[in-house]
Amino acid sequence: MNNLWDHTGAAGAGYAQPAPLVAESELNLATSLLRKEAPRWPRLSEPEMVRHYTNLSRRNFGIDTGFYPLGSCTMKHNPRVNEVIAQMPGICDVHPHQPEHHLQGLLAIFHEMQHMLAVCAGMDEVTLQPVAGAQGEFTAVRCIQEYFRERGEAQRTRIVVPDSAHGTNPASAAMAGFEIVEVPSTEDGRIDLQALEAVLDDTIAAMMITNPNTLGLFETDIAAASELVHGVGGQMYYDGANFNAIIGRTSPGLMGFDAVHYNLHKTFSQPHGGGGPGSGPIGVKAHLAPFLPGPVVDVRDAEAGERTVEAGRWFHWREPEHSIGKVQQWHGNAGAVLRCWAFYRRYGRDLRTMSEHAVLNANYLRHAIHREAKDAGVDHLFVDGARTDVAKHEFTLSMQPAKEALGVTAMDIAKGLLDMGYMAPTVYFPLVVPECLMIEPTETEAKDTLDRFAKDFVAVVGTDPATLHAAPVTTPVRRVDEVYAARNLCLRVPEDDL
Amino acid sequence: MNNLWDHTGAAGAGYAQPAPLVAESELNLATSLLRKEAPRWPRLSEPEMVRHYTNLSRRNFGIDTGFYPLGSCTMKHNPRVNEVIAQMPGICDVHPHQPEHHLQGLLAIFHEMQHMLAVCAGMDEVTLQPVAGAQGEFTAVRCIQEYFRERGEAQRTRIVVPDSAHGTNPASAAMAGFEIVEVPSTEDGRIDLQALEAVLDDTIAAMMITNPNTLGLFETDIAAASELVHGVGGQMYYDGANFNAIIGRTSPGLMGFDAVHYNLHKTFSQPHGGGGPGSGPIGVKAHLAPFLPGPVVDVRDAEAGERTVEAGRWFHWREPEHSIGKVQQWHGNAGAVLRCWAFYRRYGRDLRTMSEHAVLNANYLRHAIHREAKDAGVDHLFVDGARTDVAKHEFTLSMQPAKEALGVTAMDIAKGLLDMGYMAPTVYFPLVVPECLMIEPTETEAKDTLDRFAKDFVAVVGTDPATLHAAPVTTPVRRVDEVYAARNLCLRVPEDDL
Amino acid sequence: MVDQLPNLGREAEMLSAMGYTSMDDLFSDVPVDVRMQEDLPLRPSQTEEEIIADARRLLGANVPLGSMASFIGAGLYRNHVPAAVFQLVTRGEFLTAYTPYQAEVSQGMLQAMWEFQGLISELVGLPVANLSVYDGSSAAAEAITCAVRVHGRKATQKGVVYVSELVPPDRWSVIHNYTQGGGIELRKLRHLEDGTLDPASVAEAAGACAVYVEQPNPLGLLDASLVGVKDIVGEHTAFIVGVNPVSLGLYEAPGHYGADIVVGEGQPFGSPMTAGGPIYGIFACSNAYMRQMPGRIVGRTIDEDEQTAYCLTLSTREQHIRRHRATSNLCTNETLIALMGAMHMSLLGPEGVRALAVRNAAALHAVVDALQGVSGVELVHPDGHHFNEIAVRLPGTAADCITALEAHGVLPGFDLGRWSDDRADQLLVTATDQTRPEEIERLATAMAAWCAEVVA
């Protein structure tokens, strides 16, 4: 379709504005700095703009349009009332530097979220400042770094990461200045305690790990791993991207973790918006709490004359004693935290039921796929990514057999699924599973959808290789040439098209 | 795709509600009337509901998705701020029976709209009560009826309607109890003054006519027609569906009309919503004003203590002296009137420019189509629906030559255009033009769109007949069998599917 | 304005492509004597920001019911439309479409309306529903003309229709305007002292073209005697029932006790009150009335590939085909609002609609409880069962009461004196699922204070 620059309104077209408060001729402008040439932006009227973006959106796939089993991403439904709340003036038209008594409602919500997140994860304190999971990782690692500096253990310059870890784990640790020690997993995808023990010494600051792990398996040895790491004086860091699997059933605290980040946009359903925004709060045990970025929200007894939102309670900002400082200039993605607060309120203590349904749906789908595949006689074309009885909120399948037998890759299956009207599962991640498809249905998909997907998945697996290689054919464009993109970089509208 | 009943949630699924203020067991219900069987409604969770309607919408075409040249329907862009305004609590959460001092803002808006509509049409008074054009027609005809009854001219039981009139004109007049006298048009689609004169006598209550007429032509003899009708004591009624062509250039008042309805949803852009809502105010000359449905909004000097929205002015409801009563129980489609007020404010006195651009676009498109057709050598396959130098806001083409030469019908062309990503023009209306396509681009389409449509239209005309008969092929469904629908009536979910 | 007209500034280019030099050329066909000579005497154009500021100021001067303790209803009801409904209905594909004349690219709205018909059909207990009419009042009026078309021949009371005397004057007026042209005579169907139908009056109606009665009636009363009406009036008299659709979550569908046509104000499902419009009217009937129905109807059908598809059907009833012989003049209707209704209903489900009805009943129960504690306030129909609203008798006029209670931030109800002079001391008090306990407390307190003052 057209791009923006194909719209050719006359000069002055576009959004009409009220007159300036003072005529331009009377303004004392910095003449030597005046712009010589206007940005060569396109000129659209509102009708053209609305149609342009409407049609762009129609070339995009979201949870609202169909099943989105993207492993590790927790693509659950976004309750619609949350968007209504997020557009209220009490959030949109609020400045983070307003005095505390202007923001009691927001502070109350922050306080409630800090509390709830701490409770769910078994942590002592929480900051809501990081704006994404990766920033949360970085923040927690920075806290650990300062904690050790404070304790005079500056020699702890290394962080252990399993080979199946998400890329942000090593990237965040490296950004903070740590050296990465990668440990291999066992054959069935779980922690290799021996391999772990082998790398541990007093240069280790922390181990970063997610549980259930990237293959959707619960790390049954997690307590032992914690003990080992703690044994050499290191800290245990919990990547909360998979938190949706366990709320109310276990917690990072119970497993022995010292710090955790939450992907609010996953577990608590801030809409992903095609890549963001997110929110990545972190929770820590008491010994790390003084290092959290500030301010966090605290509460004290209200004084006479203070207009409270909760009788007798006054919410206020507090700077942690040895704070690492800030990772975002304001108070994080307050609008996202608010949506997630509304999400939390929808479940309350029944967050446990939510997690149970996430696990129920994943296991149900896994069973259904295997059953359908057996019935259709294509069960020899893929295997479980890891041997297990029960998965948690997601599971992996390896298309390695199909590749060997027919030359059909995980990517081919992914594109075939697009043609059936589904978003594809995560492909080729984790790298430890060859030809990996990683499937996470979430708790908000109906049984009927899972049944249908199982059937359709098996149908795609059974499709002839030539058709699969040519897939997709029903999408807005056919298979996109990523190599061409990288070789012929075109990152903006070409000069010739202006 | 699925229908609602394909969703099979467990009992109790769906929208969660707060507990009732009093437990059900304590309520004093009318036991003998209690429902024995619940309505067999489907059970959807919010995620399923959102996806269902999102996907339904994706199978629908609106102005936002593409060019919508539907003649007589004035499918112009709907400014988005109007939707924001229409969701403010000062309109949504307001009851029409609240006291006047609760509704001063709404009354001020109504008053402004009554005034503006009167000014634009050259009428003396306006009521905003009718909720659609057809209801406006009916209302005006009722006013005329009571006017004559009041004057002792009850013998005026007939209304003249040109053969090209919109179906609502005769239907509305008939509903009010009038007999319809249809007069033929001249060969070039205009009023036939002789034919008109031939049917006029003192049994005629009114003539209903639209100008520019249904073929997009300005009725140059309109003043003469008015004189003829007035000559026998009848009233002239202006169907305002085509008002978009003339604002600020002429007016029904100048042309001699006594009453007019406005299609606010067309001219003033209340979104059409797949069929409605609309708003169909009427304007009348002073002699008909006492008969308008009530209440209308009037203004007086404010008294001490009255909280006004305009200094010194107090808005109030007023019942016209000989009011016919009501055609809608409340104050009409207030929410639609409000949107149209916001639309009006966007233009103010430049409504004239708006109409000029509507006419500019229509003429430009007509020229472009003829030019392209000539270039492509397919200009022998269609002719103008009416001979004219300039069209107004719309024009007609007759595909009769294509039908005779190739068996290609107007409907085939329409379906071919759907395949090109356009909404089809109005087909087979007016009936006086054989194989008619009626094209109205409106003022909110860019020149580029018109150029592209002209090319694509000509390409469709030049497409081989077999392809056209098979069109559309790119739409959510192929050509729909309307005869099957009528022969195998299925107007609700079948019992077997419950 | 600039942002609305894409070709502003390109006029010369476009005119010259046609061989013209000015806009005037395009209006050369407008005879000089009817040309407007001056600029329109109207205000200048505004920008989006200015319009929104003015709208905020003006609409901000209105008093939303949510800002008071509000008990006004009388045909429109405060409700909560689930957030998803607004977000989905404003999708451009729904919002900016016209009537689905081209079925192939309008399947979304067509299917949604077909589903709407099914939801309404199930709710009211009749096999056929159209995709809505303007509102509840015109629905009642159109039901009457429809019934007369069906029964005009066989009726022994030709052209006569009996309409419940409790129908409010505004609605009555709409019915009158719609029916007078067809030569229909409206007679009053009487009610007894206790608010229920007078059986003698019902008996009189036998042989007329139709009877029209509402359940709950305009005073909120549920009338068990409606169950017997069809048996009394007989096969050749249409039994038309006007409903509040929410009540049907709890109470019997009129189609299950003999109604031939059911109409009603759909508003509580899916639409805010919006000062009275846009709302939508429900219209459902038995098969015998189908071909005389007003309005648009969607049918399920097949496409060329025999896939399921939907299209408008039974169009030969309509004005664009049948012209002056059409069953109605309806063209533009209330599809989008009906769509909101469908969305709301689809989220509620069978148990949800029951729960909603229970909430409404419970809120009224709480209000009645509170008012019964106020000395001076009496129920008009103390023995009746009510839904959503109830008439109470006051020690002064309802008008005075409403004025007096405003100072307490209470809008206690609707002044029934506006419906009939002899009810000037009666107030119609409405409660819905949105009524909050604090509101009820404020009502009771303020009412008690006022009554004490009036009586003293």
Added chain:
Amino acid sequence: MVDQLPNLGREAEMLSAMGYTSMDDLFSDVPVDVRMQEDLPLRPSQTEEEIIADARRLLGANVPLGSMASFIGAGLYRNHVPAAVFQLVTRGEFLTAYTPYQAEVSQGMLQAMWEFQGLISELVGLPVANLSVYDGSSAAAEAITCAVRVHGRKATQKGVVYVSELVPPDRWSVIHNYTQGGGIELRKLRHLEDGTLDPASVAEAAGACAVYVEQPNPLGLLDASLVGVKDIVGEHTAFIVGVNPVSLGLYEAPGHYGADIVVGEGQPFGSPMTAGGPIYGIFACSNAYMRQMPGRIVGRTIDEDEQTAYCLTLSTREQHIRRHRATSNLCTNETLIALMGAMHMSLLGPEGVRALAVRNAAALHAVVDALQGVSGVELVHPDGHHFNEIAVRLPGTAADCITALEAHGVLPGFDLGRWSDDRADQLLVTATDQTRPEEIERLATAMAAWCAEVVA
């Protein structure tokens, strides 16, 4: 909750299909010693209606800037986001998509982001832009680490970066956290008394990896001397400029006066302040920095049929491929907010963005005019040109002033004492396109009253 979980009530059926009997079976792999034994000590679940009521109550207790005469900015600016933006961005296809890993079904967002890159590129005068980072502060930080990666080798001042001393402490802190791990040393780039850069300090920075300076600077001052910086620091020192993008409607694009990297807070285009987030950071650079950029980048390419298509590109810089050697840890970013920015910019067009900048300049002009009439208030940089904001010296502390003016419904600005102790008597007063004349009047009146009181 009921309305969120489609399989509630179908658990038994689903479990039994797998051969299980209870939910516990699915958690059998969680070792007993780490199992949570009790229910979560949290509140019960709520319904949509209850949540919205609580949200209204809590957010209603906040004080929106629109409810006062507000002059606070300091990095976030009141704006008007055109109505179309919200309605389009909440379309489910945009709102509920993930990162566009599957390009074939993500063309909409990919193209929109490619267009965004083009709009930013044109605005700042540099050939490459990514599709946004978290915010303006991390953008500044990432620009510095990017510059160090590019210039680390050739820099004569290894690992050293000069950062304008006016950068507010909160932003400075973010920069510090992001850069400390790479062994980067941040030194202060000094400003003269009149607020402009100290040329001597700029000269010192030659040979460092980068200099970072803002235009307008955090006190709203436009510094013409920035035009010469690149020439002074030389080829091997990255010249990084942080901008308020709205100012570029009127003032020169830093890319046109030598900037190698331009960053900034995108917020005024498309996003409300939202208490500080979600917002989005702008990041653009010259080609030399392209392969060391952080964040996602969309490229235009072709599909199998050689049709135009879009996809993420230059991915080998990113964490999911390069892991600990990635140019940044960015994964989830701010795409949707950048999309709002793109929509806003596309509506503005070249003349519109200029008009917007002029409105901002004019509002500040009016504020300065009004404040200059207040005896006791002095401009900190009276000779400078300002945009959006200006520092004024008060006869008392800014903190006291803010407290005192609240009674007048005025929030007069930001207390610069929060940035540095020696500015405790300085107030940063911000005006934007949304500043209304009445607000300015109220500010001047209230300020005059307070000054008179303080001085007395």
